Amino acid sequence: MVTIRLARGGSKKRPFYHLTVTNSRNARDGRFVERIGFFNPVATGAEVRLSVDHERASYWLSQGAQPSERVAQLLKEAGKAAA
Numbered sequence: 127m128v129t130i131r132l133a134r135g136g137s138k139k140r141p142f143y144h145l146t147v148t149n150s151r152n153a154r155d156g157r158f159v160e161r162i163g164f165f166n167p168v169a170t171g172a173e174v175r176l177s178v179d180h181e182r183a184s185y186w187l188s189q190g191a192q193p194s195e196r197v198a199q200l201l202k203e204a205g206k207a208a209a
Contacts, residue, residue, distance in 0.1 A: 130186060131194040132165065133158065142166055145178060145197060147186050162186070165200055178204040 129150045136142030143165040146158040163178035183201060187193070193201060 128186070128191040129194060130183065130191050130197050132196060140168060147191060176200060176204055180208060
């Protein structure tokens with residue numbers, strides 16, 4: 127099954143996540159089909175906290191990709207910010 131989930135990056139105590147479209151059987155930080163955005167939970171000041179390519183996200187959702195719980199929340203949050 128194709129999922130949209132977070133892949134962790136960044137350094138110790140400074141997480142940074144990429145929103146990736148991947149096969150659910152692949153490792154969390156392993157192979158992916160496409161990166162459609164990023165999430166920086168420790169953003170401060172003028173740093174961007176969340177960036178999502180809405181066009182690609184809606185495409186993958188229409189193709190049957192299932193978002194993880196956290197990604198569903200982030201997509202909802204990004205949708206409110208864009209509107």
